[in-house]
Amino acid sequence: MPQITHALRLQAWPFLLLACTLLAGFAGLLASAFPQLPVPEPLRFSWAGSLTLVVGGMIVSAWLFRSSGRALLLKKLAYQASHDALTGLANRTMFEEKLRQDFTLARQNNRLMAVLFIDLDEFKPINDTLGHKVGDRLLVAVARALEACIRPTDTLARFGGDEFVVLLPDLESARQAEEVAERILQKIARPQQVGGHELYLSASIGISLLDDSETSPEKLIRQADMAMYKAKRQGRDTFQVYSAELDAKLSRRVTLRQDLQEAIRSGQLFLHYQPQVDQNGKFFGVEALVRWQHPTRGLIAPERFLPLAEETGQIVPLGKWIFTQACKDAVQLKEMGLLPGRMGVNLSPLQFHRPGFLDKLKKILAETGLPADLLELDLTEGVLMKDRCRAISLVNSLQELGISTAIDDFGTGFSSFSYLKDLPASSIKIDKSFVENVVTNHKDAAVCKGVITMAREMGLTVVAEGVEDEAQFDILRAWGCHRFQGFYFARPMALAALIAWAEGAEGVCPNVD
Structure with a gap:
């Protein structure tokens, strides 16, 4: 608007000159019609001269109004094209x-x-x-x-x-x-x-x-x-x-995102399975873990692409593929008599809170033929951060279907103990960051022992992740931990290797007496 006001000031003098011309013409006409009027001598034009001034002034007035209006409109349009309408700043x-x-x-x-x-x-x-x-x-x-x-x-x-x-x-x-x-x-x-x-x-x-x-x-x-x-x-x-x-990091990120989309589409992803054992070392269940074999960069670690998939929303199609493939493989293990417990699958907060999540999960179970009581979903504390009441309702619905739920990476968040009493989970998994130092660090040992005691009192199953040696297994078993998972028993492996492992060990881990 300041530009338009400035334009009006610049165009004011032609209108002022025109007004004076018209006034002089009208004064001349009045002097000609009424000679007795006190009109100054310089303004006493002839009748024809005064009429010429008036008619000419009116014609010029019409032209000036038209041209100045067009100019103002053009200036206004130019201003609107270069400025933000709300704030008046440059656009x-x-x-x-x-x-x-x-x-x-x-x-x-x-x-x-x-x-x-x-x-x-x-x-x-x-x-x-x-x-x-x-x-x-x-x-x-x-x-x-x-x-x-x-x-x-x-x-x-x-x-x-x-x-x-x-x-x-x-x-x-x-x-x-x-x-x-x-x-x-x-x-x-x-x-x-x-x-x-x-x-x-x-x-x-x-x-x-x-x-x-x-x-x-x-x-x-x-x-x-x-x-x-x-x-x-x-x-x-x-x-x-x-x-x-x-710039280099963001370029790599953009490239990784595009490559991940292609990986989902073209079948570069595959699943490995890590067994879980009970207190006697007996094969109890299995957890599905996604892997990515890139055609030029080789094996890409999950911690590199899963957070990106969560941020970009790619975790939704990726998660659907993981669920479907894990359920298919679980059916095969069941038919071979090699699935004594449940198939565990990790679930992201974005998947969990998506509308229609429960219906899509039911559809996958129906299409693959896996009974709901052979599936366990691993939830992080992040699923409760967005909508606590809805999360609890969804977990209740899962339990009604027969699907078990586990709280993964327990102890690493800020709200573990406050919501555990309300969330109808079946088990909790002690994060490996506590387990790896349970023998040498008294604080980590106190955390593990406290979690195990509390969970047992609440009727929850406790799973220790990242067990890598006999000493860790012995101390956690002595405190009453129910199930164990880690390299001490078996590394994550492809389905064929898992079948061979389970058949060869006859369902019992060879490292445990």
């Missing part, structure tokens, strides 16, 4: 144009410049809870706060949603960009009064700096965006500076 188009200009100047004058990519943390819940009107007013307040943190020569733009970008030209050092980011974080952290609400926000900021090798101004935006996501992953309410190492 992406205008920002990129200014970036190219400052990029060229920085290159010519050997000056430093920076781009800051700002994303508000947890803005969506505010927008969803209090409504878009409050959300819009909050964005306007943030825009004004950001303007207060930068110089007149800097450029601030809104890219849409809750994303803002700042261009800092002509810097003396990289530290100046970091100081601006620090000011922005402090400013945004102050409470905002919007529509009777006191709202608190934070932001994640990525910083990219122009270096000698940079040839594309637009790449600075992408680099700042990458750094912003790193700030998100590091806990938010902070800033991160882009580095080539970060």
Whole structure:
């Protein structure tokens, strides 16, 4: 709007001159019709002259109004095309144009410049809870706060949603960009009064700096965006500076994601199975563990691709394949008389909370023919973090079907003991980080012994993971642990190897008397 007001001021003088012309013409007509009127002598034109002034003025007036209206409309459209309608800040188009200009100047004058990519943390819940009107007013307040943190020569733009970008030209050092980011974080952290609400926000900021090798101004935006996501992953309410190492990591991540999608589609994934034994070393059950044989990079560890699959949502099709294959193999083991207990399958929080999870699980059981009482689902504490009541209801439904549930990696989270009494799980698995030092570390030993005692009193089965030697097995068995899993008994193996192991040992682990 300031541009439009300025345009009106620039075009005011033709209208003022035209008004004077029309007044002179009308004065001349009045003087001709009524000579007795006190009209100044310079304005006493002839009748024809006065009429010419009036008619000509009216014609010019019509032309001026038409042309100026068109000009104002064009200026308004140009403004709307280059500015954000909500905040009045520059939009992406205008920002990129200014970036190219400052990029060229920085290159010519050997000056430093920076781009800051700002994303508000947890803005969506505010927008969803209090409504878009409050959300819009909050964005306007943030825009004004950001303007207060930068110089007149800097450029601030809104890219849409809750994303803002700042261009800092002509810097003396990289530290100046970091100081601006620090000011922005402090400013945004102050409470905002919007529509009777006191709202608190934070932001994640990525910083990219122009270096000698940079040839594309637009790449600075992408680099700042990458750094912003790193700030998100590091806990938010902070800033991160882009580095080539970060670019390499993200490139590997993108490649891994694409490769994983191809692996799911083309059958590069397979399952290994690790046996569980009881207190006598007798084969009791088995846990399914996914493996990925990459065609060029070889075997990729699950801890590298499973967290990525969880973040990207690829865990859903991956989990479906794991469930289906594990159930098929469990049916084969059952028919051979080699499945004395249950088939354990790990379940991610994303799978668990997906709508229709229970129906899809029933469908897989029906298609594979595996009885529900031969399946055990391993749940992490994360399944309860999103919706505790729904999680408990789902576990109850699983129990009603005959499907057993186990709490995996027990003791590594923050809410284990608080929810264990409410969650209708069948067993808990002591994490291997406690088991590996149970003989040498009295604190780990106390944790293991306490968990075993508590679980037995609650009627839960206790499974020790990561048992690697006889001393660990003996002490845990003496404390009353029910089942054991680890390299001391057997490593994870393919289905054919598991069949040979079970048949050769006749169901009893050879390492245990």
